Amino acid sequence: NAGVTQTPKFQVLKTGQSMTLQCAQDMNHEYMSWYRQDPGMGLRLIHYSVGAGITDQGEVPNGYNVSRSTTEDFPLRLLSAAPSQTSVYFCASSYDYRGNGYTFGSGTRLTVV
Amino acid sequence: TQLLEQSPQFLSIQEGENLTVYCNSSSVFSSLQWYRQEPGEGPVLLVTVVTGGEVKKLKRLTFQFGDARKDSSLHITAAQPGDTGLYLCAGPASGYALNFGKGTSLLVTP
Numbered sequence: 001n002a003g004v005t006q007t008p009k010f011q012v013l014k015t016g017q018s019m020t021l022q023c024a025q026d027m028n029h030e031y032m033s034w035y036r037q038d039p040g041m042g043l044r045l046i047h048y049s050v051g052a053g054i055t056d057q058g059e060v061p062n063g064y065n066v067s068r069s070t071t072e073d074f075p076l077r078l079l080s081a082a083p084s085q086t087s088v089y090f091c092a093s094s095y096d097y098r099g100n101g102y103t104f105g106s107g108t109r110l111t112v113v
Numbered sequence: 114t115q116l117l118e119q120s121p122q123f124l125s126i127q128e129g130e131n132l133t134v135y136c137n138s139s140s141v142f143s144s145l146q147w148y149r150q151e152p153g154e155g156p157v158l159l160v161t162v163v164t165g166g167e168v169k170k171l172k173r174l175t176f177q178f179g180d181a182r183k184d185s186s187l188h189i190t191a192a193q194p195g196d197t198g199l200y201l202c203a204g205p206a207s208g209y210a211l212n213f214g215k216g217t218s219l220l221v222t223p
Binding site: 004031033035040041042043044045048058090092097100101102103104105106107 | 144146153154155156157158161201203205206210211212213214215216
Protein backbone atom coordinates (compact mmCIF):
# COMPACT_ATOMS: atom_id res chain seq x y z
CA ASN A 1 0.00 0.00 0.00
CA ALA A 2 1.17 3.51 -0.79
CA GLY A 3 -0.49 5.03 2.29
CA VAL A 4 -0.70 8.82 1.94
CA THR A 5 0.87 10.31 -1.17
CA GLN A 6 1.65 14.00 -1.45
CA THR A 7 2.76 15.84 -4.57
CA PRO A 8 4.82 17.79 -5.33
CA LYS A 9 7.61 17.25 -2.81
CA PHE A 10 9.12 20.69 -3.42
CA GLN A 11 7.65 23.86 -4.92
CA VAL A 12 8.73 27.46 -5.35
CA LEU A 13 6.04 30.05 -6.03
CA LYS A 14 6.06 33.75 -6.66
CA THR A 15 3.90 35.98 -4.48
CA GLY A 16 0.38 36.07 -5.85
CA GLN A 17 0.53 32.77 -7.72
CA SER A 18 -1.93 30.02 -6.98
CA MET A 19 -1.37 26.30 -6.80
CA THR A 20 -2.82 23.05 -5.55
CA LEU A 21 -1.06 20.63 -3.25
CA GLN A 22 -2.25 17.12 -3.94
CA CYS A 23 -2.97 14.46 -1.33
CA ALA A 24 -4.26 10.95 -1.96
CA GLN A 25 -4.72 7.98 0.34
CA ASP A 26 -5.51 4.37 -0.48
CA MET A 27 -6.57 3.16 2.98
CA ASN A 28 -10.24 4.10 2.68
CA HIS A 29 -9.88 6.48 5.62
CA GLU A 30 -12.77 8.83 6.23
CA TYR A 31 -10.80 11.48 8.13
CA MET A 32 -8.20 13.60 6.36
CA SER A 33 -6.36 16.72 7.46
CA TRP A 34 -3.86 19.29 6.29
CA TYR A 35 -1.18 20.68 8.60
CA ARG A 36 1.64 23.12 8.18
CA GLN A 37 4.86 22.83 10.11
CA ASP A 38 7.02 25.83 10.86
CA PRO A 39 10.16 26.04 13.02
CA GLY A 40 9.23 26.54 16.65
CA MET A 41 5.51 26.38 15.89
CA GLY A 42 4.86 22.67 15.67
CA LEU A 43 2.15 21.26 13.46
CA ARG A 44 -0.86 23.52 12.98
CA LEU A 45 -4.13 22.36 11.51
CA ILE A 46 -5.26 24.16 8.35
CA HIS A 47 -8.38 22.27 7.23
CA TYR A 48 -9.84 18.85 7.79
CA SER A 49 -12.52 16.57 6.38
CA VAL A 50 -14.63 13.89 8.03
CA GLY A 51 -15.76 12.38 4.75
CA ALA A 52 -16.47 13.08 1.10
CA GLY A 53 -18.26 16.38 0.71
CA ILE A 54 -17.60 17.52 4.30
CA THR A 55 -14.80 19.92 5.22
CA ASP A 56 -14.13 22.37 8.02
CA GLN A 57 -11.57 24.92 9.10
CA GLY A 58 -8.74 24.32 11.49
CA GLU A 59 -6.51 26.70 13.41
CA VAL A 60 -4.93 28.54 10.45
CA PRO A 61 -7.31 28.37 7.45
CA ASN A 62 -6.85 31.84 5.94
CA GLY A 63 -5.46 31.78 2.41
CA TYR A 64 -6.27 28.12 1.84
CA ASN A 65 -9.20 26.25 0.33
CA VAL A 66 -10.02 22.56 0.35
CA SER A 67 -12.58 20.23 -1.18
CA ARG A 68 -13.27 16.53 -0.75
CA SER A 69 -15.07 15.10 -3.75
CA THR A 70 -13.86 11.54 -3.15
CA THR A 71 -12.76 9.52 -0.12
CA GLU A 72 -9.26 9.19 -1.60
CA ASP A 73 -8.34 12.77 -2.47
CA PHE A 74 -8.06 15.93 -0.38
CA PRO A 75 -6.31 18.73 -2.31
CA LEU A 76 -5.21 21.97 -0.67
CA ARG A 77 -5.41 25.13 -2.75
CA LEU A 78 -3.40 28.27 -2.17
CA LEU A 79 -5.42 31.08 -3.66
CA SER A 80 -2.80 33.85 -3.82
CA ALA A 81 0.51 32.76 -2.35
CA ALA A 82 2.21 34.97 0.23
CA PRO A 83 5.69 34.68 1.79
CA SER A 84 3.99 33.85 5.12
CA GLN A 85 2.81 30.60 3.52
CA THR A 86 6.37 29.38 3.15
CA SER A 87 6.25 26.15 5.14
CA VAL A 88 6.23 22.38 5.03
CA TYR A 89 2.76 21.02 4.43
CA PHE A 90 1.62 17.61 5.61
CA CYS A 91 -1.49 15.72 4.70
CA ALA A 92 -2.74 13.00 7.05
CA SER A 93 -5.55 10.50 7.21
CA SER A 94 -7.06 8.34 9.93
CA TYR A 95 -9.83 5.81 10.28
CA ASP A 96 -11.53 7.38 13.28
CA TYR A 97 -12.12 10.78 14.79
CA ARG A 98 -9.61 10.19 17.59
CA GLY A 99 -6.82 10.02 15.05
CA ASN A 100 -6.25 6.32 15.50
CA GLY A 101 -4.25 4.90 12.66
CA TYR A 102 -3.09 8.40 11.79
CA THR A 103 -0.84 8.26 8.73
CA PHE A 104 1.08 11.21 7.36
CA GLY A 105 2.37 11.87 3.90
CA SER A 106 6.02 12.77 3.42
CA GLY A 107 5.25 16.46 3.01
CA THR A 108 5.50 19.29 0.50
CA ARG A 109 8.13 21.94 1.09
CA LEU A 110 6.78 25.21 -0.27
CA THR A 111 8.76 28.42 -0.67
CA VAL A 112 7.01 31.65 -1.66
CA VAL A 113 9.32 34.39 -2.92
CA THR B 114 -7.66 24.95 21.43
CA GLN B 115 -6.40 22.40 23.94
CA LEU B 116 -2.72 23.21 24.35
CA LEU B 117 -0.07 20.54 24.71
CA GLU B 118 3.26 21.66 26.12
CA GLN B 119 6.30 19.50 25.60
CA SER B 120 9.55 19.59 27.52
CA PRO B 121 12.39 19.78 27.09
CA GLN B 122 12.44 21.48 23.72
CA PHE B 123 15.90 20.14 22.89
CA LEU B 124 17.86 17.22 24.29
CA SER B 125 21.35 16.10 23.34
CA ILE B 126 22.68 12.95 24.97
CA GLN B 127 25.22 10.23 24.41
CA GLU B 128 24.46 6.71 23.32
CA GLY B 129 23.49 4.51 26.24
CA GLU B 130 21.94 7.24 28.38
CA ASN B 131 18.33 7.21 29.54
CA LEU B 132 15.94 10.10 29.00
CA THR B 133 12.38 11.20 29.62
CA VAL B 134 10.33 13.72 27.67
CA TYR B 135 7.07 15.18 28.86
CA CYS B 136 3.78 16.28 27.39
CA ASN B 137 1.50 18.35 29.63
CA SER B 138 -1.86 20.02 29.32
CA SER B 139 -4.40 21.73 31.52
CA SER B 140 -7.14 19.88 29.62
CA VAL B 141 -8.29 16.30 29.89
CA PHE B 142 -7.74 14.21 26.77
CA SER B 143 -9.61 11.08 25.81
CA SER B 144 -6.33 9.77 24.36
CA LEU B 145 -2.83 10.93 23.57
CA GLN B 146 -0.51 9.87 20.82
CA TRP B 147 3.25 9.98 20.39
CA TYR B 148 4.96 10.41 17.04
CA ARG B 149 8.56 10.44 15.86
CA GLN B 150 9.56 12.56 12.90
CA GLU B 151 12.83 12.29 11.04
CA PRO B 152 14.20 15.11 8.85
CA GLY B 153 12.40 15.40 5.52
CA GLU B 154 9.68 12.95 6.50
CA GLY B 155 6.23 13.06 7.99
CA PRO B 156 5.56 12.08 11.61
CA VAL B 157 5.17 8.36 12.26
CA LEU B 158 2.78 7.17 14.94
CA LEU B 159 4.52 5.31 17.78
CA VAL B 160 1.72 4.69 20.25
CA THR B 161 -1.74 5.74 21.42
CA VAL B 162 -2.56 5.77 25.14
CA VAL B 163 -6.20 5.81 26.13
CA THR B 164 -6.68 4.86 29.79
CA GLY B 165 -5.51 7.02 32.70
CA GLY B 166 -2.42 5.44 34.27
CA GLU B 167 -1.80 3.29 31.21
CA VAL B 168 1.76 2.21 30.46
CA LYS B 169 2.80 0.94 27.05
CA LYS B 170 6.18 -0.36 26.00
CA LEU B 171 7.68 -0.39 22.54
CA LYS B 172 11.09 -2.05 22.79
CA ARG B 173 13.23 0.49 24.70
CA LEU B 174 10.48 3.13 24.71
CA THR B 175 8.01 3.35 27.59
CA PHE B 176 4.95 5.57 27.34
CA GLN B 177 2.78 6.56 30.27
CA PHE B 178 -0.56 8.35 30.38
CA GLY B 179 -1.23 10.34 33.54
CA ASP B 180 -3.95 9.22 35.91
CA ALA B 181 -5.94 12.37 35.22
CA ARG B 182 -5.36 12.06 31.47
CA LYS B 183 -3.78 15.52 31.31
CA ASP B 184 -0.20 14.49 30.76
CA SER B 185 2.02 11.83 29.29
CA SER B 186 5.66 10.88 29.29
CA LEU B 187 8.03 9.02 27.01
CA HIS B 188 11.03 7.29 28.55
CA ILE B 189 13.83 5.90 26.40
CA THR B 190 16.23 3.41 27.94
CA ALA B 191 19.78 3.13 26.64
CA ALA B 192 19.27 5.59 23.80
CA GLN B 193 20.78 4.82 20.42
CA PRO B 194 21.66 7.10 17.50
CA GLY B 195 18.68 5.67 15.64
CA ASP B 196 16.41 7.27 18.27
CA THR B 197 17.42 10.72 16.99
CA GLY B 198 14.43 12.72 15.80
CA LEU B 199 11.61 15.02 16.73
CA TYR B 200 9.15 13.51 19.22
CA LEU B 201 5.65 14.92 19.10
CA CYS B 202 2.68 14.33 21.32
CA ALA B 203 -0.85 14.91 20.05
CA GLY B 204 -4.38 14.71 21.34
CA PRO B 205 -7.83 14.87 19.75
CA ALA B 206 -9.09 18.39 19.19
CA SER B 207 -12.64 19.50 18.80
CA GLY B 208 -13.55 18.96 15.21
CA TYR B 209 -12.09 15.56 14.52
CA ALA B 210 -8.43 16.40 14.09
CA LEU B 211 -5.35 16.42 16.31
CA ASN B 212 -3.63 19.13 18.33
CA PHE B 213 0.11 18.74 18.43
CA GLY B 214 2.70 19.87 20.91
CA LYS B 215 5.74 21.69 19.51
CA GLY B 216 7.92 18.65 20.00
CA THR B 217 11.15 17.58 21.65
CA SER B 218 14.15 17.44 19.35
CA LEU B 219 16.41 14.57 20.44
CA LEU B 220 19.99 14.05 19.31
CA VAL B 221 21.81 10.90 20.35
CA THR B 222 25.50 10.88 19.58
CA PRO B 223 27.70 7.75 19.45
